[in-house]
Amino acid sequence: MSKKNYSLLLKNARLIDAGQNLDKQVDILLGDGKVVEVADVISSAAEQVLDLDGAWVMPGAIDLHVHLREPGFEYKETILSGAQAAVAGGFTSIACMANTNPVNDSAAITRFILEQARLAPAKVLPIAAISKGMAGDELVEMGDLVDAGVVAFSDDGKTVANSKLLRHALEYASLFNKPLLCHCQDNALFANGVVHEGLVSAAHGLAGIPSLAEDVDISRTIMLAEYLNTKVHICHLSTKTGVYLVRSAKARGVKVTAEVTPHHLFLDERAVVDLAYRESLDESLKPAKLCYNTATKMSPPLRSVDDVVALRAALADGTIDVIATDHAPHEATEKAVEYELAPFGVVGLETAVALGLRLIQEKVLTPLELAARLSSTPAAILGLNDRGTLAPGLAADLMIVDPELMWTVDPEKFYSKARNTPFSGWQMRGRVVKTIVDGKIVFNL
C-alpha cells in the first residue's frame, strides 16, 4: 500500500530506543517502510515532515500475548478489530494465541489467520498450539507450522499437564528455535477458583485460586527447561513466589523469560469487589462501593498487594523481561453475569502503553527500560530481527507518544469490539498519539 520511495521525516523527536540504548533528541527519516537514518539533524527532503516538538518516539510495542478470537469467536473480536485496537494503543506487532475455534494447530489455520491479517493495520504473528486441539495428548506438526509462519507455541489457558508431552514439546520446538509460552497452572489446585485465594475470597465466599496453583507449575516448567537446556517463556507471572522462582532460575543460567500484564502491576484483589478502587488504596477490608466487577476476572487472578509489589520490583530489575497484555476480549453480555459465571479475561491493548508511562511516572521504570520491556525484548524472545528497535534498515514500526496528554479511559471509545477493562474511568497522563507501521501512519489520535 505504501508508495515506492514514500518518505516521512520526524523532526525534533525524543527517541527512546532500548535496542540502540538511545534516549535523545533526534530527527528520524523513514523511507520505503524502513528506518533510513537517525541523526541529530536531518535536512534532506521528505514527502512528509512532522515536527514532533519533543514528543517521544519509541519502537512500536510488541505484544507476545493477545487473543484475537478469529476464527470462531468473531463476535468477541476479529483479527481486524484487534489489530485496530493494537495500533490505537501503540502496538505494531501482536502475537495471537491459538485458542480459536478451530484451534490453530495446523498450517491451514495459520495461513487463514495470516490471510485475514493482510488488511490489518498491525503485524499479526500467529502462535500455534502445543498439542493438537489443545487437548494435551499429541504434539502439533511443528515443522509445518513454522513454515506457515508461527512465531511460538502455546496451549495458553490449557496448561500442558502431561510433563512428558511438555518435555517433548520443549525439545522439539528448540529444533526450530521457537519459544514455548507457558501459562503455568496446576489445574487440580486451581479447581473451581474465581479470585485469588486471600482476603477477598475469605471475606466474600468466592472460591479461591491459590498462588500455589501457579507456583507449582512454574517450578515444573523451569525444571524441565533447566534439565533440557531449552528456552521457555513464562506467561503472565502474578505471584511473589513465581518471581522468586524465575529470578533464581535466571541466576542459575536457565534460559527462562517471563512476562507480566499491566493489570497485575496496577491492581490487587480488592479491585474485584470495589468499584471505587482507584490508584490510592487504604487498608480497609470494606469496599467503598461494593460491586462484584466481572471486568476484574482473569486468570491468573488479581493477587495480593505483596504480589503487586514483588512484580513491580521484578519488572524493574529485569527478572520479568516483558510487559504483555493477555488481551482477552469478551462480548458484553458474557461478562454481564454473576461473577462466578463470567469468563476469565480482560482487554489490554488500548491501555497498556499508557499504564507503562505511569510506571515511569511512579519511578518503577526508566523510559529506556519501558522501551525494552515493550519492544526490544519481546522482539528478541520471538527472534524477530527486523523490529523492536529503530536502527537504520529495520522496519519503521514506531509509536509517537505525548507524555503529558491527560485522558480518561472510556471503554466506549475502544477500537476493540470488547469493553471488558478493569481500568474504566482511570485518569491517565501520556498517550500514544500516532502509530506508524512499515513507515505508514496507521493510527492518528
Add this chain to the structure above:
Amino acid sequence: MSHRDEHSISSAQDVAQMLKRVAFEIVDRNVDSEKLVLVGILTRGVSLARRLQKIVGETIECELPMGVLDITLYRDDLSTATHHPVVRKTEIPFSLDGATVILVDDVLYTGRTVRAAMDSLIDFGRPQSIQLAVLVDRGCRELPIAADFVGIRVPASPQDRVMVRVEESDGFDKITVMPRDTMSGESN
C-alpha cells in the same frame, strides 16, 4: 414571648381536673360493664390511660386491665410518610372478646389514628364496645369519628398545632396551641 408563639390552654392542675372528670364519666357510664379495660395509644395516650387506670381504680376499688397499642402498622399513610415511623411494641395481655374497651389518646384531630386503633383492636378480638377518651378534641375531623369522653374542646384551625405534654415523657403537664408558621419541626 410574642403573641405568635405558643400559648398555654391548660396548666397541670387543669389537666388533673380534666382527667378526674373523665374518669368519673367513664365509671358512671360503664357501671354495668362486665369487663372494662383501658387501652392507651402510644406514646402519650398510654400515660393518660395509666392515670385514668389509677383514678378509676381508686374510685371503684378495683384495678382495670390496661393495654398498650402501637398503631404504626395500621396507619393509612405508610407509603406516603416521608420517613419511617418507629414501630413499638403492642401489649394487650388480656382477651378483648366481649370487653368494653376505653381507647385513650391525647388529642383527637383527623380521626385517622383512632380509625387505625379500632382496626387494630378488632384484630385482637371482638370487643362488646369501644369507647373513646381523649384529653383534647381540637376538631377538623376527616373521618366520621367522635369521642365519648373529652377533657377539653379546643376549636383550632388545621393551620394550628395543638400539643399535649405529659409529665411522663415531657417532664410537665400542659396543653398548648400554636399557629403553624411558628412551629418547630416536632411532629404530632
Add this chain to the structure above:
Amino acid sequence: MRFERKDLLGTRDLSAAEIRYLLESAESFKEISERPLKKVPALRGKTVINLFFEPSTRTRTSFEIAAKRLSADAVNMSASTSSVVKGESLIDTVDNIQAMAPDIIVVRHKFVGAAHMIAERVGASVVNAGDGANEHPTQALLDLLTMSEHKTLGPDLTVAIIGDIAHSRVARSNIWALTALGITVRVCAPPTMLPRGLDEIPGVVVCKRVEEALAGVDVVMMLRIQLERQDRLLFPSIRDYARVFGLNRQRLDLAAPDAIVMHPGPMNRGVEITSEVADSDRAVILNQVTNGVALRMAVLFLLGGQGHE
C-alpha cells in the same frame, strides 16, 4: 435513627446503629405472631416476590409468612419454574420480574453477588436471602435477635462459630454483624474448610481445635456440614468429622455455664451436633426459627413501607 437503605444485601456494610435499630424493630414484631389474628395491614397492596434460584423451604417459608403477616401479596418463584434453566441470563429474568412491578424482591442465589446485581438493576427493594457463600443477612440478624434474648450484645460477649466456615454465608454475615457490635468471634473449622485470610479480619480469632474455641464462650453457633463436601476431599468421613468437630455434652461443658447453643438449620443430628445437645434447654434453635419471622417482618416493613424511586 432511620433505616434509609433501599436494599438489605448484607451485614458487611451495616453500622452498629443500623443493626441495633433492626433488632429493636424486630422486637416489636414478635408480638404479632402471638396474636390470635396474626396479621397487620402494614404492607397491604405491596407485592413481595420470593425469587429462589436455590431450593430452601425454610427460608422461603419464613419470608412468605413474614410478608403475609404484614398483608403483602407474597409470590414464590423458584428456579425450577423460572426460565433460568432455559439459559436465560439473570439480567433477563430480573428485567422480566421488574416489569411486573414488585415492591420487594427476596432473592436466594447460588452465586456470590447475585442480589447486588439485581439490586443495581431494579427499583424494587431487594433482600438478600443468601448469595453463594457470601451473605445471608436476615439469618445473622435473627441470630443476634435470639442472642439478645439471653445475652447483652456488646464487647463482653464471645461467640464461637464452628463448622464449614469456608462455604458458609451464615458464618460470614454473622462475623460482620457480631464484630460491628464489638462482639468477639471465634471461628473453628477443619483446616480444609477454613478460608485463608480469615484471621486478618479484625475481631475474629481463629481456633484450631474445637475445645479451644468452646472454652468459656457465651454462645455456640454450630454450622451445618454439607455432607456432599466429603466427595471433594475436604474431610475424610462423617464419622471423623463428628468425632473431631461435633458438639456433644462433654464439649458443651467447656463453654460458659449459661452458654446457649444455636444452629441455623437444618441440623445433621449426630454429625455436627448430638441430639442430646440439640434437644437440651441450652439449645435456642427453635427460638431462632420463631425470631426469623419477626426479624423478616421488620426488614420487609422497613424496606417496603416507603416509596423509593
